[in-house]
Structures are given as structure tokens and as C-alpha cells.
Amino acid sequence: MTLPLTPSQTVGPFFRIGLSTTIGSHVVHEGMPGAVRISGQVFDGAGEPVPDALIETWQPEGAGRCATDDEGHFAIVTIKPAQDGGATGAPHLDVSVFARGLLTRLVTRVYFPDEHAANGADPVLRTLSPDECSTLVAVREEGGLRFDIHLQGARETVFFDR
Amino acid sequence: MTTSSRSVHPPNDYPAYGSTALRAPKQPLRVLPARLGELTAPLLAGETIGALDHDLTRQHDADPLGERISISGRVFDQDRNPVAGALIEVWQANAAGRYAHLSDQHPAPLDPNFSGAGRCLTEADGGYRFVTIKPGAYPWRNHPNAWRPAHVHFSVFTPAIAQRLVTQMYFPGDPLFDQDPIFNSVPDPDARQRLVARWSLELTEPEWSLGYAWDIVVAGRDATPLDDDGAE
Numbered sequence: 001m002t003l004p005l006t007p008s009q010t011v012g013p014f015f016r017i018g019l020s021t022t023i024g025s026h027v028v029h030e031g032m033p034g035a036v037r038i039s040g041q042v043f044d045g046a047g048e049p050v051p052d053a054l055i056e057t058w059q060p061e062g063a064g065r066c067a068t069d070d071e072g073h074f075a076i077v078t079i080k081p082a083q084d085g086g087a088t089g090a091p092h093l094d095v096s097v098f099a100r101g102l103l104t105r106l107v108t109r110v111y112f113p114d115e116h117a118a119n120g121a122d123p124v125l126r127t128l129s130p131d132e133c134s135t136l137v138a139v140r141e142e143g144g145l146r147f148d149i150h151l152q153g154a155r156e157t158v159f160f161d162r
Numbered sequence: 163m164t165t166s167s168r169s170v171h172p173p174n175d176y177p178a179y180g181s182t183a184l185r186a187p188k189q190p191l192r193v194l195p196a197r198l199g200e201l202t203a204p205l206l207a208g209e210t211i212g213a214l215d216h217d218l219t220r221q222h223d224a225d226p227l228g229e230r231i232s233i234s235g236r237v238f239d240q241d242r243n244p245v246a247g248a249l250i251e252v253w254q255a256n257a258a259g260r261y262a263h264l265s266d267q268h269p270a271p272l273d274p275n276f277s278g279a280g281r282c283l284t285e286a287d288g289g290y291r292f293v294t295i296k297p298g299a300y301p302w303r304n305h306p307n308a309w310r311p312a313h314v315h316f317s318v319f320t321p322a323i324a325q326r327l328v329t330q331m332y333f334p335g336d337p338l339f340d341q342d343p344i345f346n347s348v349p350d351p352d353a354r355q356r357l358v359a360r361w362s363l364e365l366t367e368p369e370w371s372l373g374y375a376w377d378i379v380v381a382g383r384d385a386t387p388l389d390d391d392g393a394e
Contacts, residue, residue, distance in 0.1 A: 002240045003379045006356055007348040008171045009330040010179075012315060014263040018253025018279040019317055022210070045184035052265075058323040062203035094198055094323050101181030103172035103347050105328065107198070123195050151185045161191040162171075162198075162324070 027078035037144030039075035045152030090118035172347035226276035228257025228295030244288030259298030311338035
């Protein structure tokens with residue numbers, strides 16, 4: 001008999017006092033070979049930036065965490081995860097999104113734009129339409145990669161059951 | 163008995179909580195074919211946690227105002243294994259119902275001796291303990307004359323992303339439960355009650371502090387949505 005789970009509740013608007021510093025936005029040092037800066041903005045259904053979201057990234061090499069600023073910006077410095085093939089497919093970061101107005105976290109993924117072949121064979125991306133895939137593959141920009149998160153709207157990011 | 167995460171956790175689409183309107187995704191969640199991963203890197207070094215980080219009453223020169231309490235319990239996974247080394251972070255309002263956060267505009271006094279944040283790592287048996295003061299209820303603008311029941315925010319972070327949990331712990335007998343959409347967003351009344359701590363005479367220290375007991379259950383390490391029994 002399994003134990004019943006503790007339910008989720010929203011992170012609320014004031015999480016910065018408790019969640020800001022223990023896990024940082026740098027999974028690796030900025031100068032490390034292969035280090036990549038993944039930055040983006042979080043938008044709500046009205047297209048407005050979400051200034052009180054928390055982004056957490058997850059990969060075998062470590063976890064990163066960044067709260068959005070007043071314009072909804074976040075940035076994580078990490079490396080592309082080692083590709084282990086098999087069921088997990090193309091290299092990607094698992095991402096959790098927390099915010100006021102989200103009663104449970106949202107789970108999504110960041111894929112890498114220079115992994116064209118691996119992305120094409122990825123068991124998750126293969127189930128999605130090209131438009132849906134485009135919400136999960138970061139784009140190159142000056143100084144790193146850009147990954148915006150749209151909670152709603154025409155470009156709503158694909159989110160996964162947790 | 164259902165242990166499905168779908169029936170335990172609140173839906174994000176929950177109109178009674180107004181902030182969900184522009185933030186809850188409209189498209190259905192997709193099911194991942196493979197389980198979510200686990201970290202192989204250390205979660206964080208133990209030395210980054212200070213010896214007093216679990217005691218929110220000893221972070222300033224003097225004692226904070228309010229009812230001194232302890233909150234302690236154990237973290238388990240669904241398969242009854244204690245979860246050791248989990249990072250637990252807590253944050254809360256002060257005794258007057260005000261957060262030490264610039265955006266909190268509730269006209270209740272700040273307490274110069276209370277920051278309202280703490281953290282610890284769970285012991286080998288999954289045990290944790292915080293010392294703090296009981297937070298006050300506070301108004302918010304979700305609906306006319308809306309008040310949040312007293313609560314402490316809890317974040318549980320383990321090497322397995324499937325176990326990640328952010329939640330809130332409430333106090334027994336709070337008269338504000340019935341009108342709080344966040345508490346009531348948990349669909350199953352039994353699950354809702356698992357957010358409420360138990361007052362414990364054993365954990366209450368004579369002439370010093372009231373003790374509350376609250377255990378936390380996170381998903382199994384291998385949990386996937388497909389593994390949940392009783393899925394609805």
C-alpha cells in the first residue's frame with residue numbers, strides 16, 4: 001500500500017524570501033568550456049511578462065533556479081546535458097515553472113537548436129506538431145540561447161503531465 | 163483508494179483563484195513516455211546550510227513577536243521510503259500577517275526581528291524540524307473580504323525531479339479554511355486535510371513552544387504519470 005501524496009499548493013507571490021539563493025542560476029561557471037546561457041521571458045495569457053515566476057532547470061549534471069525580474073526575464077548558465085540515447089532521447093533540460101496563479105508546477109523541456117538530427121528522432125518531439133516543437137527548442141541569440149515560456153495564447157508552451 | 167497525482171494535486175484551471183485566469187495553460191498536459199530524470203550531481207553541499215538556518219526565531223538580535231512554535235516531521239516517498247538529504251525551504255508571514263517582502267502592502271507591522279525564511283536538509287530518517295513563530299492570517303484581493311488562513315510555505319527539493327513539491331502547511335481548526343480557494347483547490351477532502359499539521363503535546367516544550375507535527379509524502383523516485391494507480 002502506497003502512502004497518499006501531499007498535495008501541491010501555489011508558490012505564491014512572495015517566494016523570493018524563501019527560495020532565492022539556496023540553488024543558484026549557475027549550474028556551471030560561466031567560463032567553463034561548453035557553458036551556455038539560456039535566457040528568456042515568461043508571458044501570461046494577455047502577453048504580459050510574468051514578474052513573479054520561478055524557473056528551475058534539471059539535468060543529470062545539476063539543477064538551476066532563477067526567479068523572473070520585473071520584465072519576466074530569467075537566465076540559467078549551464079551546459080548541454082550528455083546525450084545518453086535510449087528512452088530519454090535528444091539532450092534537453094527538464095524545466096519546472098512555479099508562479100502565483102499556478103496551483104501546481106508546470107513541467108516543460110528545453111531542447112537545443114544545434115541537435116537537429118537528435119531532435120528529429122526524439123520520442124517526445126516526434127509526438128508534437130512543428131508549431132508545438134518550436135515552443136520547446138531554444139533559439140540562438142547573441143550570447144547564448146533564448147527560451148521564452150508562454151503560459152497561454154497562440155504560442156502556448158507545451159507542458160507535460162508531472 | 164486512489165493515489166493518482168491527478169486527483170491529489172489541484173487543477174491549475176481553478177477559476178475561484180483569480181490569478182489562474184491568465185496563467186493556467188489552456189492546452190491539455192502531454193504525457194511523457196519516459197520517467198523524469200534524476201540528478202547525478204550533488205544536490206548541494208551540506209555546508210551551505212547554516213546551523214541555525216532552521217530556526218527562524220534566531221536570525222536577528224532579539225526574539226520575533228508572536229507565538230513560538232516548532233514544526234517537525236518526516237519526508238517519505240510514496241513507497242514509504244524516508245527521503246534523506248532533501249532540501250526543505252520554508253517562508254511565511256510574521257505574526258501580524260505581513261511578509262518581509264517589498265510587494266506585500268498589507269498595512270500590518272513588519273517585525274525587525276523576523277525575516278520569515280528558513281531551510282534545512284532532512285536527516286537519514288527523513289526527519290526535519292523548524293523553529294518559528296505562528297504566522298498571522300492576512301487579507302488578499304482574490305474576492306471581497308478574502309483572507310488567507312495562517313500557513314507556512316514549504317518547498318521540498320530532492321535529486322529526483324518527479325518528487326519536486328511546493329506546498330503550504332496549515333494549522334488545525336483554522337476558521338478561514340472554508341472561504342480559501344487555494345486550500346480548497348485540492349479536490350479530495352482527505353488530501354486537503356493532509357495539508358493541515360497536527361498539534362502535538364509530545365512536541366510541545368513546557369514553558370517554551372507549541373509543537374506541530376507534519377509529515378510530507380512526495381512521489382516515488384521512479385514515478386511517472388503512467389505508474390499512478392487509480393488514475394482518473
